[in-house]
Amino acid sequence: MKFTLITPKQYYNEFKQLLKFVISPVYNSNQTLTIRQKIKGTWTMFVVKFVLALLVGVSIGIFYDAENITKGSMAARFSLPALLLVSVLILPLLEEVAFRLSLKFKPIFLALTLGVLTYYIVSKGVYHTKLSDVYDHFAQRCLISLGMVGITYALSSNSKVKKNLELFWTNNFKWIFYFCCLAFAWIHIFSYELSVEHLLLMPIITLDKLVSALCYGYTRVTYGFVYSLAIHMLNNTIGFMALVISGAV
Numbered sequence: 001m002k003f004t005l006i007t008p009k010q011y012y013n014e015f016k017q018l019l020k021f022v023i024s025p026v027y028n029s030n031q032t033l034t035i036r037q038k039i040k041g042t043w044t045m046f047v048v049k050f051v052l053a054l055l056v057g058v059s060i061g062i063f064y065d066a067e068n069i070t071k072g073s074m075a076a077r078f079s080l081p082a083l084l085l086v087s088v089l090i091l092p093l094l095e096e097v098a099f100r101l102s103l104k105f106k107p108i109f110l111a112l113t114l115g116v117l118t119y120y121i122v123s124k125g126v127y128h129t130k131l132s133d134v135y136d137h138f139a140q141r142c143l144i145s146l147g148m149v150g151i152t153y154a155l156s157s158n159s160k161v162k163k164n165l166e167l168f169w170t171n172n173f174k175w176i177f178y179f180c181c182l183a184f185a186w187i188h189i190f191s192y193e194l195s196v197e198h199l200l201l202m203p204i205i206t207l208d209k210l211v212s213a214l215c216y217g218y219t220r221v222t223y224g225f226v227y228s229l230a231i232h233m234l235n236n237t238i239g240f241m242a243l244v245i246s247g248a249v
Contacts, residue, residue, distance in 0.1 A: 014044040021218045027104075027173035028221065042219060042227040046234055049215035053235075057208040066198060066205050070191040074132070075243060086132055087240050092232040094119075094131070099184040099213065100220040100228050103177060105169040107156035115149035124190070181217055185210035 033041070074083060094116055102113040122141050123129055129136040156162055169176065185206040192198050198205060212235070220228035 010044055011048055014041065015048050017222075018045070018048065018215065018218050021222070022214050025174045025177040025217075025221075027170055033223065038223040038227055042223050042230060045215060045219050045223075046231045049212060049231060050235070050238075052215065053208050053211050056211050060204060060207060064201065064204065066192050066201075068191050069193060071243065073130075077132075080244075084240060088233055088236050090132075092229060092236055095184065096216070096220075096225065096229045096232055099180045100216055101225055103173075103180065103217060103220050104225075105166055107153050107162060107165075110156050110165070111149045111153035114152045115145045118148040119145040120187075177217055177221075181210060181213035184213040184216075 074087065078086060097112050098116040098120065099113075102109045119141055120131065122144050123131050123133070127137050127141065156165060186202060188206050188209045189198065189202045192205060216228045216232060219231055
């Protein structure tokens with residue numbers, strides 16, 4: 001599949017579209033775009049997102065450098081192939097399902113989102129274990145999450161409930177989008193030591209994650225779920241390669 005050269009102007013135009021969407025999120029459809037247009041737009045958005053997140057991350061690091069303890073923990077617990085699988089495929093997939101899939105409403109989307117969020121809550125809040133821990137009550141955590149998927153899908157598939165939910169999504173998409181972005185950013189505070197200082201500085205510490213969430217959300221709504229997942233996986237691949245090159249794994 002051949003593509004015409006992506007020029008700096010196209011990156012600038014994509015950035016303007018992102019900014020316009022962030023200021024006033026629109027529950028639009030991506031049905032009119034071809035696969036070629038979606039791939040080209042996704043690549044352009046990936047570069048825009050990478051530059052924005054890098055600028056924000058470096059700016060924050062100059063004034064306050066909080067230690068990310070999750071990266072070190074994962075590097076110590078997993079072999080290199082396992083770390084690659086978890087960080088580049090599994091975690092991006094879980095996060096995209098939890099925070100982006102249901103930006104477009106469908107009963108199955110909502111069910112999967114709540115199922116993954118239930119896994120997060122049960123793992124952290126009930127069993128006080130890591131999401132990637134497959135030894136501590138892993139079967140129970142998965143069964144509870146699958147139960148939530150089944151219950152949510154059954155309820156939201158009811159014609160009356162489905163119609164009301166579709167109307168709610170259409171009328172309140174702006175706030176749903178902002179909530180999902182903030183939730184994605186702020187949940188990453190658990191990657192740092194939970195001190196009073198870090199909690200007070202949470203909006204600053206997680207600002208680069210908020211930028212990423214806005215870019216992923218725009219991509220999911222504009223181009224589709226697969227494309228926001230692709231950007232997320234590319235982003236994590238770069239992070240994985242940086243760990244390998246630095247000798248941290």
